[in-house]
Amino acid sequence: MSEKPRQQAAASGAGTPGSAQGPDRKPDDRKPDESRRDRTGAAPTRSTYRHGDLRRALIEAGIDLARQGGPEAVVLREATRRAGVVPNAAYRHFAGRQDLLQSVRSAALSALAEAMEAEIDKTAAIADPGGQARARLRAVGTGYLRFAFAETGLFRMAFAPLEGVRIAGDAREPADPANAGRSGLNPFQLLGAALDAMVEAGVLPPARRPGAEFLAWSSVHGLAMLVIDGPLRGMPEIQIEAVSQRLIAMVEKGL
Amino acid sequence: MSEKPRQQAAASGAGTPGSAQGPDRKPDDRKPDESRRDRTGAAPTRSTYRHGDLRRALIEAGIDLARQGGPEAVVLREATRRAGVVPNAAYRHFAGRQDLLQSVRSAALSALAEAMEAEIDKTAAIADPGGQARARLRAVGTGYLRFAFAETGLFRMAFAPLEGVRIAGDAREPADPANAGRSGLNPFQLLGAALDAMVEAGVLPPARRPGAEFLAWSSVHGLAMLVIDGPLRGMPEIQIEAVSQRLIAMVEKGL
DNA sequence: GGGCTTTTGTGGACAGCGTCCACAAGCCTA
DNA sequence: TAGGCTTGTGGACGCTGTCCACAAAAGCCC
Numbered sequence: 246m247s248e249k250p251r252q253q254a255a256a257s258g259a260g261t262p263g264s265a266q267g268p269d270r271k272p273d274d275r276k277p278d279e280s281r282r283d284r285t286g287a288a289p290t291r292s293t294y295r296h297g298d299l300r301r302a303l304i305e306a307g308i309d310l311a312r313q314g315g316p317e318a319v320v321l322r323e324a325t326r327r328a329g330v331v332p333n334a335a336y337r338h339f340a341g342r343q344d345l346l347q348s349v350r351s352a353a354l355s356a357l358a359e360a361m362e363a364e365i366d367k368t369a370a371i372a373d374p375g376g377q378a379r380a381r382l383r384a385v386g387t388g389y390l391r392f393a394f395a396e397t398g399l400f401r402m403a404f405a406p407l408e409g410v411r412i413a414g415d416a417r418e419p420a421d422p423a424n425a426g427r428s429g430l431n432p433f434q435l436l437g438a439a440l441d442a443m444v445e446a447g448v449l450p451p452a453r454r455p456g457a458e459f460l461a462w463s464s465v466h467g468l469a470m471l472v473i474d475g476p477l478r479g480m481p482e483i484q485i486e487a488v489s490q491r492l493i494a495m496v497e498k499g500l
Numbered sequence: 501m502s503e504k505p506r507q508q509a510a511a512s513g514a515g516t517p518g519s520a521q522g523p524d525r526k527p528d529d530r531k532p533d534e535s536r537r538d539r540t541g542a543a544p545t546r547s548t549y550r551h552g553d554l555r556r557a558l559i560e561a562g563i564d565l566a567r568q569g570g571p572e573a574v575v576l577r578e579a580t581r582r583a584g585v586v587p588n589a590a591y592r593h594f595a596g597r598q599d600l601l602q603s604v605r606s607a608a609l610s611a612l613a614e615a616m617e618a619e620i621d622k623t624a625a626i627a628d629p630g631g632q633a634r635a636r637l638r639a640v641g642t643g644y645l646r647f648a649f650a651e652t653g654l655f656r657m658a659f660a661p662l663e664g665v666r667i668a669g670d671a672r673e674p675a676d677p678a679n680a681g682r683s684g685l686n687p688f689q690l691l692g693a694a695l696d697a698m699v700e701a702g703v704l705p706p707a708r709r710p711g712a713e714f715l716a717w718s719s720v721h722g723l724a725m726l727v728i729d730g731p732l733r734g735m736p737e738i739q740i741e742a743v744s745q746r747l748i749a750m751v752e753k754g755l
Numbered sequence: 756g757g758g759c760t761t762t763t764g765t766g767g768a769c770a771g772c773g774t775c776c777a778c779a780a781g782c783c784t785a
Numbered sequence: 786t787a788g789g790c791t792t793g794t795g796g797a798c799g800c801t802g803t804c805c806a807c808a809a810a811a812g813c814c815c
Contacts, residue, residue, distance in 0.1 A: 550781060
């Protein structure tokens with residue numbers, strides 16, 4: 246997993262001390278980004294002074310960085326480097342590093358939502374409504390945990406503290422599309438929807454829904470955190486399914 | 501404690517751009533630290549070239565920094581500045597920033613354990629063993645959550661990801677005294693002990709203990725995280741007691 | 756089309772950070 | 786008293802985020 250947090254002064258300067266790519270940085274070595282096509286419809290001109298969609302490129306670079314090093318690996322200068330652009334160019338699209346981070350966070354949250362949706366999709370074939378609703382809740386937990394373990398960097402990015410900003414928004418608030426998966430729901434709304442389905446299918450008493458939501462949120466998120474970098478680190482993935490199974494039992498039995 | 505807070509790099513450089521305290525840094529403005537007394541037994545000499553207990557001073561500065569800014573606010577140079585020492589001096593006591601952070605983390609963990617113990621102490625007066633055991637578990641949860649909200653910076657410090665280091669150690673492992681409260685137990689061991697007491701008092705079936713531990717860990721920790729910088733941010737503290745109450749009901753009813 | 760403004764990227768600079776190296780001051784022991 | 790060990794100093798390096806002034810491309814209007 247965490248091999249090398251990448252630069253950031255990390256440990257030793259053993260990697261690339263001075264050389265890097267200092268003086269030979271020319272605008273010509275910029276990679277031919279095709280994303281600018283969609284602006285003019287024509288082929289890109291030879292000159293690449295204008296990047297085309299730098300904002301998106303920076304966010305994608307940030308996601309890549311976050312994927313393999315978490316929030317602290319999202320370094321503004323490195324993102325611009327990958328986009329083939331000078332550091333200051335980022336300030337035309339973001340107020341600063343925090344702003345970039347926030348966009349990367351939204352993307353990470355969206356990725357989490359999609360991972361959960363993928364898991365939910367597998368339950369579509371179940372005919373029995375009650376069984377389907379239960380399987381859906383289980384899928385929510387499984388997707389959440391699987392993502393946390395498979396994409397630890399992105400998961401941490403999704404929940405990094407960031408300058409007094411609320412993360413995913415309350416489940417009762419309208420969803421920010423940037424944080425949502427293809428269904429338009431953010432991760433926590435997906436969980437709420439799963440509980441709604443259980444109530445509707447009659448496998449969860451309505452009176453128990455609020456408490457169940459609370460408990461499910463906390464326990465799934467807490468488990469992920471404890472496993473990722475807490476005392477439970479290194480828990481075998483086989484247990485994930487078992488834990489998700491337990492989750493639904495917990496919710497149904499009430500609290 | 502801290503005589504001269506100096507200035508703090510904190511957020512942006514917008515505060516004091518240039519001046520700082522450049523050339524007038526003299527060894528004479530170092531505060532007369534009395535901690536070096538215990539080395540010689542005599543009064544400290546006039547010369548303060550030797551600090552006396554720099555390691556401890558740096559950790560304490562780190563705790564102070566973490567308390568009001570979380571892990572990322574623990575800046576090595578600022579810690580040395582507060583200790584009245586040149587940045588490199590830290591390297592005589594710590595391998596680097598990560599190493600300092602780890603020590604600060606241990607201290608934060610210990611503070612958490614002590615906060616929990618303080619809450620536990622309040623339950624000592626209860627006569628009925630079953631009631632006492634239940635109150636103790638409730639106290640564990642309350643103490644954990646209260647600390648998370650009252651000392652958010654330290655709490656985040658306690659659980660910050662740090663170079664592939666396990667945090668509090670497994671509950672089954674021997675306790676690291678540096679992480680423990682006055683009872684010698686770390687936060688998670690305190691929870692385990694509370695569950696043990698419940699089993700012993702006969703209010704928790706032994707077969708349900710493992711699952712209960714899992715659930716209690718995850719839900720309390722997850723709740724704290726979600727409230728601190730997740731979608732639940734800003735939850736009124738009044739609810740904390742209610743949540744702790746729920747926690748015990750949950751554990752007893754099983755999962 | 757030519758000249759204007761607006762957008763977007765460049766170049767250079769600054770302070771702060773973590774870290775490394777060589778050296779000096781203090782203390783301890785032979 | 787001479788040497789050696791520990792601990793703090795001074796100076797440097799490369800990295801970071803951010804600010805400023807300037808230049809290139811694109812859009813707009815006549």
